[in-house]
Amino acid sequence: xxxxxxxxxVCGLHFGKLPQWIGRNVINVGYSTRxxxxxxxxxxxxxxxxxxxxxxxxxxxxxxxxIKSGVKLMPLxxxxxxxxxxxxxxxxxxxxxxxxxxGYLGSVMVxxxxxxxxxxxxxxxxxxxxxxxNVVELSTAxxxxxxxxxxxxxxxxxxxxxxxxLVGLALSVFSLTVYFEAAVxxxxxxxxxxxxxxxxxxxxxxxxxxALGWLDFLVVGLKALIFGVIIAVVTCYxxxxxxxxxxxxxxxxxxxxxxxxxxxxxxDALFLLVYLIR
Amino acid sequence: xxxxxxxxxKLQRTAIGSLLEPERVILYCDEWLVYKGEFWVVGxxxxxxxxxxxxxxxxxxxxxxGKYEFLGELMPIxxxxxxPIRLKLxxxxxxxxxxxxxxxxxxxxxxxRYHLGMSxxxxxxxxxxxxxxxxxxxxxxxxxxxxxxxxxxRVAIARALALDPEVLLxxxxxxxxxxxxxxxxxxxxxxxxxxxxxxxxxxxxxxxSTTSLSPWGKKGYKFAMLEEGKFKLIxxxxxxxxxxxxxxxxxx
Numbered sequence: 001x002x003x004x005x006x007x008x009x010v011c012g013l014h015f016g017k018l019p020q021w022i023g024r025n026v027i028n029v030g031y032s033t034r035x036x037x038x039x040x041x042x043x044x045x046x047x048x049x050x051x052x053x054x055x056x057x058x059x060x061x062x063x064x065x066x067i068k069s070g071v072k073l074m075p076l077x078x079x080x081x082x083x084x085x086x087x088x089x090x091x092x093x094x095x096x097x098x099x100x101x102x103g104y105l106g107s108v109m110v111x112x113x114x115x116x117x118x119x120x121x122x123x124x125x126x127x128x129x130x131x132x133x134n135v136v137e138l139s140t141a142x143x144x145x146x147x148x149x150x151x152x153x154x155x156x157x158x159x160x161x162x163x164x165x166l167v168g169l170a171l172s173v174f175s176l177t178v179y180f181e182a183a184v185x186x187x188x189x190x191x192x193x194x195x196x197x198x199x200x201x202x203x204x205x206x207x208x209x210x211a212l213g214w215l216d217f218l219v220v221g222l223k224a225l226i227f228g229v230i231i232a233v234v235t236c237y238x239x240x241x242x243x244x245x246x247x248x249x250x251x252x253x254x255x256x257x258x259x260x261x262x263x264x265x266x267x268d269a270l271f272l273l274v275y276l277i278r
Numbered sequence: 279x280x281x282x283x284x285x286x287x288k289l290q291r292t293a294i295g296s297l298l299e300p301e302r303v304i305l306y307c308d309e310w311l312v313y314k315g316e317f318w319v320v321g322x323x324x325x326x327x328x329x330x331x332x333x334x335x336x337x338x339x340x341x342x343x344g345k346y347e348f349l350g351e352l353m354p355i356x357x358x359x360x361x362p363i364r365l366k367l368x369x370x371x372x373x374x375x376x377x378x379x380x381x382x383x384x385x386x387x388x389x390x391r392y393h394l395g396m397s398x399x400x401x402x403x404x405x406x407x408x409x410x411x412x413x414x415x416x417x418x419x420x421x422x423x424x425x426x427x428x429x430x431x432r433v434a435i436a437r438a439l440a441l442d443p444e445v446l447l448x449x450x451x452x453x454x455x456x457x458x459x460x461x462x463x464x465x466x467x468x469x470x471x472x473x474x475x476x477x478x479x480x481x482x483x484x485x486x487s488t489t490s491l492s493p494w495g496k497k498g499y500k501f502a503m504l505e506e507g508k509f510k511l512i513x514x515x516x517x518x519x520x521x522x523x524x525x526x527x528x529x530x
Contacts, residue, residue, distance in 0.1 A: 053358075054392045054393070056391045056397070056398075056401075057388060057391040137379070140378075141378070144378065145373065145375050146375060146377050146378065148333065148338050148371065148375065149375025149376070149377070151337075151338055152333075152337070152369035152370075153437070153438075154361055154364050154365045154389075154393065154441075243297060243298050
């Protein structure tokens, strides 16, 4: 057992034996998962227990996070929606119409755009634009002793640093997912319209509405909220959880992005079970 | 000190780690009692563990073994129930520990907004009063990165005073200062200790660290030092003047 940056890790200098190498990495993934889950539980507990504490100081931070990770990303999401609308939806509509399968349009849109692409692309975009900035901001604050300064003022760093990001990112990813999906569907139809596809708006949106069930709303909403929580927890964990030196900031940023992507995709795959069980 | 008065701060057979490695013992203190109104100067060379010692006293990490009590409560205090006691202790790191993304005014307002739930206007008034005390009233809109080193430390003491602490811990307040700044700090700290400052009429117990004992002569301070991993009590200035301890003489 070795400790790297205060983390438990199984390390081996010789990678000759593949099973041992795989075993080590599996154990390390287990350690990482355990630490992240512990941090998530601590953060959620603080969120619940201190919901009404120090609102004068924490409230503005939540608003600031909502602006940073939500409002300011709206132009980027319009661009992404236009591109995805062209690449995926426009082409799908065009091909389904050519083969006379317009009847499946609603189902395809719901599965591809609403259930899968919407939440995943929104989460990835928020991760790259805001998650990385979070890790850099927090790890720099940690390296410069700001966390200790807060603790010495009797301020809980989880409450002050993590809770606003947790709330802000969960609400931002949720809102941006809804915004993004609506925009993709609109742009998708717009591209189809410019290609002279014989599809009326009423028929297009009617099919999508008919293919949507209550479970889709529930799953997409939950998925987006959980994705926001994952981005907040993983990035805050890597920025804050351990004492850091400034030169470690790039290392923890790369690690946080990698682990966030893995966690997002694993949770996304787990949501598939909801439909399979049903 | 009267026999019935209780110490505000008490260390007993305490082994102390460091912030980066809280489990690895770097200092040992057999016993140290600090009473209300005292002004302690803890000397030590660079690398002797002064910063970690003060961080430990500030409750940032627990002792490896032994006991550390503040106002009769075991430290560190992390539960909200005992938080009001914890807030009677303030710690100022050497670089001030200001939050980089907040302005000077917001930094000083923060404890009032967070702990007292003060409205923005009230917190702003309180912060301006404190900034005025340390001669930084005009720096309110500036960010910490725009301040000089000694200005950051002045703002840090303003922030630390926001909650009227009973005990103030300051890591190397005189390091890197010119003679004028040094005199300003000595004067301010003495007035705070004597309860003669504009913002507080009650006496504040002070513990400061230093690499040089000489600026602290004459005024009734108490001295201790960190040497070879041990906390040693020295006594008052007369004890220092009469000592043949080479460790103490190096710090003079």
